[in-house]
Amino acid sequence: TNLLESFLELLKRRFGTKRVHANQVYQEYIADKQHLHMNATRWLTLTSFVKWLGREGHCTVDETEKGWFITYIDRDPDTIRKQESLAKKEKLDLDDQDRLAKFIDKQIERDRERKREEAVGADFTELKRESEEEKVVFKLATSSSKQQEEVAKKELKKVNPLEVAAKAAEKHKVPSSASSTCSDGEPKAKKSAKLSALDEIMLEQEKKREQVNRRAYWITRDIVVKVMAKKLGDKYYKKKGVVEDVQDRYVATVRMLDTSDVLRLDQSHL
Numbered sequence: 001t002n003l004l005e006s007f008l009e010l011l012k013r014r015f016g017t018k019r020v021h022a023n024q025v026y027q028e029y030i031a032d033k034q035h036l037h038m039n040a041t042r043w044l045t046l047t048s049f050v051k052w053l054g055r056e057g058h059c060t061v062d063e064t065e066k067g068w069f070i071t072y073i074d075r076d077p078d079t080i081r082k083q084e085s086l087a088k089k090e091k092l093d094l095d096d097q098d099r100l101a102k103f104i105d106k107q108i109e110r111d112r113e114r115k116r117e118e119a120v121g122a123d124f125t126e127l128k129r130e131s132e133e134e135k136v137v138f139k140l141a142t143s144s145s146k147q148q149e150e151v152a153k154k155e156l157k158k159v160n161p162l163e164v165a166a167k168a169a170e171k172h173k174v175p176s177s178a179s180s181t182c183s184d185g186e187p188k189a190k191k192s193a194k195l196s197a198l199d200e201i202m203l204e205q206e207k208k209r210e211q212v213n214r215r216a217y218w219i220t221r222d223i224v225v226k227v228m229a230k231k232l233g234d235k236y237y238k239k240k241g242v243v244e245d246v247q248d249r250y251v252a253t254v255r256m257l258d259t260s261d262v263l264r265l266d267q268s269h270l
Helices: 002-015 022-030 046-055 077-120 145-158 161-171 188-213
Strands: 019-021 059-064 067-072 224-226 240-247 251-256 262-266
Touching (some): 002 022, 002 067, 022 067, 046 059, 077 224, 240 262
Antiparallel strands (some): 019 067, 059 067, 240 251, 251 262
């Protein structure tokens, strides 16, 4: 009828699929003088009309203390496809989150099992003295990684590159009779010995600095890590993966969780 078509068209255009009071929609409907009133149709009351809309599947209806509420059911094919696509995407997101949560739980349980095995396998021995006069002395290890770095830095400061270079040059010095001279009168062999000695000292200094500045290694197999190297691009940056293998303590073979790609990354990039 004209009432049904006009009422549903107004409900869809003004409120879409939102839940709304039926009387509000009806008041806007009869505001148009050309629309039929309820008493001119086969429905005697708005309540009977709303119940009929629910039975016929045009709307979802529910009654509260404030009256009847209706929600338009959009059966447009494009709308249905969008709703199905959205529901599928939400399901995939939930599956990914559930899979990641299960993986993390599995890693936690594996770590707990390893700690239990270590605790069971610990070998405790009784502290005994051979004689009553002998003193029992405890030595506590106080050198931490930070203290070791401080000591190494102090050792670097004590080294005088010029003194070491001079000593190395003395070792490499050759008799003046067996060598030719430069334009400034200094033997070529002596000059090259000084340069090579300085190069050796500089390389040694660089190695020591690298050892001091190198952080303690922490990567190990079967842990979840996040890639922090921007140069790898958005495909991997801030994405998570599992460490499958470790080489030289600082290089990890990582399998990405989302793409299953395998990368070899330094610890500083994780």
